[in-house]
Amino acid sequence: MRVTQQDIARLADVSQATVSRVLAGDARVEDDKRDRVLRVIKQSNYRPDVRAQALRRRRTSLVGLVLKRPDGGLKDDPFYSALISEITAVLSKSHYHLCLDVAADSSSQTGVYDELLRTRRVDGLILVEPETEDQRLHKLQDDRFPFVVIGNPRTSVMHSVDNDNVLAARIATQHLVENGYRRIGFLGGPAGVAVSEDRVTGYRMVMAEHGLTPRVWTSDFGFASASAASRPVLDSADRPDALVVLDDFMAMGVARTARQLGLALPGDLGLVSFNDSSLCELVDGGITSVNMNFEQLVQESCRKLIQIIESKVPPVPSRLVIPCALMSRGSSRRPLGVAR
Structure with missing residues (x-):
């Protein structure tokens, strides 16, 4: 037979309202009454009706x-x-x-x-x-x-x-500059997505500071989309020597396309992305990525x-x-x- 709050109140010799206040964590309940209620709850293995509580609170949890x-x-x-x-x-x-x-x-x-x-x-x-x-x-x-x-x-x-996605992109781009890359491009997400636009801003700032020409391409999210979007970029005569890519999953797509075109990382193409996911370890040597905590x-x-x-x-x-x-x-x- 299911134990109810009325049963708890009777066994603890308190009102049902007191039981409700104890269950709600009300600090105003006297210590003696709280102890009796909690002791009975433990002894009877009482479990509150979560759905009923949600209805009373008008919450769904x-x-x-x-x-x-x-x-x-x-x-x-x-x-x-x-x-x-x-x-x-x-x-x-x-x-x-x-x-x-x-x-x-x-x-x-x-x-x-x-x-x-x-x-x-x-x-x-x-x-x-x-x-x-x-x-x-x-x-x-x-x-x-x-x-x-x-x-x-x-x-x-x-x-x-x-x-601070502007700062994150600055860090990524500056890292490539310090490693000798100069024709650095950015592969971002769909237009209008705030995180992509913030990272493009940070990338452009560093390129301007070093007198380098920014080149930005967009792609839908995901491995396949980034792989397809990067093919004409990497297969052109004036291809970039490095790419900053919006996230690790997209960077994996870029890495696949580079491999299919016979481009080696990092000699032919430098690559930096964001999120520092477990994917970064799946490419030989690993993908450099900004850890976003x-x-x-x-x-x-x-x-x-x-x-x-x-x-x-x-x-x-x-x-x-x-x-x-x-x-x-x-x-x-x-x-x-x-x-x-």
């Missing part, structure tokens, strides 16, 4: 994450596998769970957000890959829906956790979102910047004797 990728676009991407895994692990420590939706395109993504706002089936949202003109952000803000942006929302009136990025984002959800008075919007660091590997170290 769910946090939403909506990713925009074409069908199958997440299957082999280690960044998003790690993102989903880390968010799930961090949320579970605070008794929240992840609700994941994947949209194939912008129209589908808009529909998912509209449905989430209408049904309130999640308590809050983690947004990734903000765009420079991102209507999702304004819609959520106008609706006063709890959310945190992982990335640069281009405004100071929203909660965000991000890296991924775990801290996720932990701080989840912590901030839970704070927003559980605060009776919404906290003041804040932007937290997580540090990054270059992890140098073989893809950017030119052998001795190679012309500079």
Whole structure:
């Protein structure tokens, strides 16, 4: 027979309201009463009805994450596998769970957000890959829906956790310059994605400081897209001698194309990317990558979102910047004797 809060109250000789306050962690409950309630709970192996508690609090204990990728676009991407895994692990420590939706395109993504706002089936949202003109952000803000942006929302009136992606790209580009590369290009993501534009900005700054000509190409996210986008770049007579690539997964696609064209890393092509994922070790010599402190990025984002959800008075919007660091590997170290 299932033990109820009424049973706990009777056995502990307290009111049911006192049991509810103990379960809610109310510090105003007298120590003696709290001890009796907790002792009975332990002895009776009582388990609260999570669904009933959620209904009373008007919460679901769910946090939403909506990713925009074409069908199958997440299957082999280690960044998003790690993102989903880390968010799930961090949320579970605070008794929240992840609700994941994947949209194939912008129209589908808009529909998912509209449905989430209408049904309130999640308590809050983690947004990734903000765009420079991102209507999702304004819609959520106008609706006063709890959310945190992982990335640069281009405004100071929203909660965000991000890296300094301009600085990260400066570090990556400067590293290539210091290793003797001069015809350095940048392969970024789709137009309008904030992280890509920030990294292009940092790349351009370093190129200008050294009097070098910037060359920027774009690609859809993913291994296959980057591999295809880099082929005409690397197969041209005036190909770059190094590339800064938006992320490790895309860099792997570039490395495959370089290999197919008979180009050696790092002698014929220097390569630097971002995220410092496990993929970087799969290429002979390794891919140099900027470590974005991924775990801290996720932990701080989840912590901030839970704070927003559980605060009776919404906290003041804040932007937290997580540090990054270059992890140098073989893809950017030119052998001795190679012309500079």
